[in-house]
Amino acid sequence: MNTKILIILILPLLSLHLYAQDMQTNTDHLTGEIRVATFDDENRLIRPDNVDEWVLLGVSVGHGYPKEGEEAGFTLDNPGKMQVIQMEPGAYNFFKENKYYANGTMISLAFYETLEDPEPEIDGLAQGELATFEIHLLHKEKYPDDRAFFVYRGDEDLTAKIEPQENRCVQCHMAEGDFDGTFSQFYPAVRDILSERKD
Ligand code: HEC
Numbered sequence: 792m793n794t795k796i797l798i799i800l801i802l803p804l805l806s807l808h809l810y811a812q813d814m815q816t817n818t819d820h821l822t823g824e825i826r827v828a829t830f831d832d833e834n835r836l837i838r839p840d841n842v843d844e845w846v847l848l849g850v851s852v853g854h855g856y857p858k859e860g861e862e863a864g865f866t867l868d869n870p871g872k873m874q875v876i877q878m879e880p881g882a883y884n885f886f887k888e889n890k891y892y893a894n895g896t897m898i899s900l901a902f903y904e905t906l907e908d909p910e911p912e913i914d915g916l917a918q919g920e921l922a923t924f925e926i927h928l929l930h931k932e933k934y935p936d937d938r939a940f941f942v943y944r945g946d947e948d949l950t951a952k953i954e955p956q957e958n959r960c961v962q963c964h965m966a967e968g969d970f971d972g973t974f975s976q977f978y979p980a981v982r983d984i985l986s987e988r989k990d
Contacts, residue, residue, distance in 0.1 A: 818881055818893070825882050825895035828928055835950035836926060836941045842899055845877035848978035852916060855902065856963070872902040873918055876978060886981075890988045892971055896929045921945055927964070927973065936961045938972055 817826045829837045839845075851874045853865035865871060878886070882896035904919035924943040931937045940960040941951035954960055961972070969976040970985055 818885060823885065823889075823893050824932075825879070825885060825893045825897075827879055827881060828895060828897055831950055833950075833952070835952050836928065836939075838924070838943055838949050838951070839879070839897070839899075839926075842877060842901075842924075845879055845899065846883040846980070848876045848878055848898070848980055850875050851977060852905075854977075870905050870916055872922055873905055873916065875901045875903065875918075876974075877901075887984055890984060892929045892973075894930045894932055898927045898929075898973060900925045900927070924948075926951070927960075929971065929973075938964070 818824070819826060827839070831837055853871035854874050855871050857863045877899050879897040882893055882898075885893040886896070901921055902923040902925075904922055906917040906919040909917045922945055924945070926941045926943075928934075928939045928941065929937065930939070933939075934956075936956055938961065940954040940958065942954065943949075943951045964972040964974070968974045970981070973981070975981040975985060
């Protein structure tokens with residue numbers, strides 16, 4: 792086909808697509824896909840730099856996974872880490888409206904140390920330094936497991952490679968997570984939204 796004719800045919804389609812892509816939230820309204828996750832040349836997920844603006848889903852204490860062969864043993868002397876779970880805001884808005892996760896949804900889990908000597912020393916536990924940061928990226932078109940997991944050490948790692956398919960992350964999440972491989976049962980805002988589902 793003549794190149795000029797091809798361009799004339801394709802241009803309107805392209806502009807329609809650009810129009811359909813909401814630049815502010817990076818949501819493609821034609822496909823419902825959230826396009827916020829960015830990758831480097833080696834397909835490592837670039838650590839989002841605005842997690843402080845993500846929506847808080849839940850917080851738990853000492854809820855970490857025991858290492859293989861280790862007993863779970865939460866006590867006040869040995870509280871383990873504090874976990875903070877957040878969702879990327881564009882994905883949260885989509886979820887709130889549609890009651891399911893859009894392709895491209897990112898949910899983070901940050902593990903914090905508990906402060907050893909809080910000042911002033913009041914009862915209970917306070918949040919210390921960030922130890923590990925993990926991302927669950929849901930995408931049914933892109934990944935055979937419908938999801939991918941990424942682990943960053945503390946504040947150091949700025950990119951993370953994808954955990955290989957069929958890893959233990961996927962196994963536990965699919966077996967134990969209440970909704971679409973996520974632990975919605977522990978996130979109050981998500982529980983509320985899911986309770987409005989019609990099915
Ligand atoms: C033995 C079970 C288990 C395994 C294995 C596991 N997780 Fe989780 N994961 C959980 C639980 C439970 C939560 C809920 C968070 C909480 O309450 O602390 C969670 C929550 C998460 C979340 C928050 C979003 C969501 O899906 O609910 C991320 C991100 C996450 N895990 C990443 C990982 C990564 C990365 C791996 C593998 C390296 C992994 N998990 C392996 C049990 C598991």
